[in-house]
Amino acid sequence: MFYREAGDFKTSYREDNQTFPIKFDRYRYYSVMFAAFAVVPFLINDYWVNAIFLPFLIYSIAAIGLNILTGYCGQVSLGTGGFMAVGAYGCYKLMTAFPEVSILIHVILAGGVTGMVCVLFGLPSLRIKGFYLAVATLAAQFFLVWLFNRVPWFYNYSASGQINAPERTIFGIAVTGPNTQAWATYLFCLVIVTVCALVARNLTRGMQGRQWMAIRDMDIAAEIIGVNPLKAKISAFAVSGFFVGIAGALLFAVYLGAAEAGDSFGITKSFLVLFMIIIGGLGSIFGSFAGAAFLVLLPVFLKNVLVGWLGWPTDMAAHLEFIIVGALIVIFLIAEPHGLAQLWRVAKEKLRLWPFPH
């Protein structure tokens, strides 16, 4: 009824190319952005930021990064945790070496460094595909974690082997370190997420995205119409690494505050982000957000229900949580293998015709 294309005519290709061609979608997007920037910062407290908003925002960036590589370009990667560690340690080294430079620049540079490392480990993708590539990136995961644990230069020879984020400010307001305000860290991450999502969307809707998808869908045909497979795959690894590195830097500097490669960036991180994009929907920016939200919110939600409402002991609830999350993932994948993004698309198609069935 209210969600429809009829009467919403496009008179230029520019209008037809926009991200949200349907008017209702566009206003929904504007209102979400308005709420995120102008309403949420005034309402949230430490619990909301630390339990929900920061992990959601940061994992969204990581999921967008992995989605570009796996969902758009078809190159499976199990090295996300390792690449996030590169971002985190890169950011840490930059923060401690150049304390006078803005943290924002450090985060972006950390992304750039991760992009380069990602390209290096992506080089085998030119010869191997599928499971074999997944195993090659798995090697990256273990190697990088080993490297950051074993070479003291990376953690500045600290006795604990941990890295700790020093206090850094933007416009005089602390965003890292122990004395941060909830709204400041939230807004800092939100701005970066917004820019990352816009860049990812622009890249994937244009010629670069088409090259990636062409390689994913049929690499022989892609080459015959002129896609250079080397350039396409390497650029996917670079862009993906950039986003994953930014996510790693934020996770360490803003969210955790202190990190140790094996604990914070182990293989479980790689799988977590991979599950996010599979559940959210491969090859969809919206899916990256949906998947991140699902896997961040579900444990919090279950914990609140089991402990808060039913009054079960915490340890039992924690174990049950694992079982329920696992079972839900399996059920979900059977019911909708194309993820939340596909559910969303189907819902929108139904809405266009509602209340009529055809």
Add this chain to the structure above:
Amino acid sequence: MLDASDSYVTEDGRTIGAVVMEMKNITLRFGGVVAIKDISFDIREGEIRAIIGPNGAGKSSMLNVISGFYNPQEGQVFYKGKQRPQMRPYQVARQGIARTFQNIALFEGMTVLDNIMTGRLHHTKANIWQQAFWKGKAEAEEVANREVVEKIIDFLEIQSIRKTPVGRLPYGLKKRVELARALAAEPSILLLDEPMAGMNVEEKEDMSRFILDVNDEFGTTIALIEHDMGVVMDLSDRVVVMDYGQKIGDGTPDEVRNNQAVIDAYLGVAHD
């Protein structure tokens, strides 16, 4: 006999230009199997050139040599008067040679529009930074490419399926989308590998009309492989006949039809 640079006018009034591509003594082996044996032929600008032959004659291998998939062990390929060095397929595509495949090779996960837009790759100059921020060349080129693509969509009469994912389309339409993607590159030579395989009579008629129209309106040189003799004889200006990797005939449809070696290859020879 014509020279390489001569041009002539066909009965139906189209001008056939000079030789644009020449294959000289091409030999292609896969281990001990000789797929193509010492074949030479040329393709003239603006003509429709057919390659025919029984199954396993080496027609598709020949097309793969032209489009750079296979590198022949012997022989040279001349393109626009220059000998072509060994190239990867994407470099060949960049030179203005587009092709379709025998079994459809579309990007199933993308919409029809995106598939055809991918064909515009070489007419896109915006770098990754401009694309990331959708500024500068990126947006202008996207719109310019879209205009060209829309013309092709109109031409091939696929307006209604513009935004449909390719995976949902029936076979005949997929073939048409694949042709559209090849056309979007504005190629100087268009290679069609069995464009009518598996089609019914009406679909074949449609496709024949499109091939003739492409040749007529855009002046595109077309080289095609096809098994339907009626179609080949009607469409093409000149025909190469292959059998067991060798060339057994070359000429106008009428010449080929009356060539004894060709008749033997298709109908078989009596054993003495």
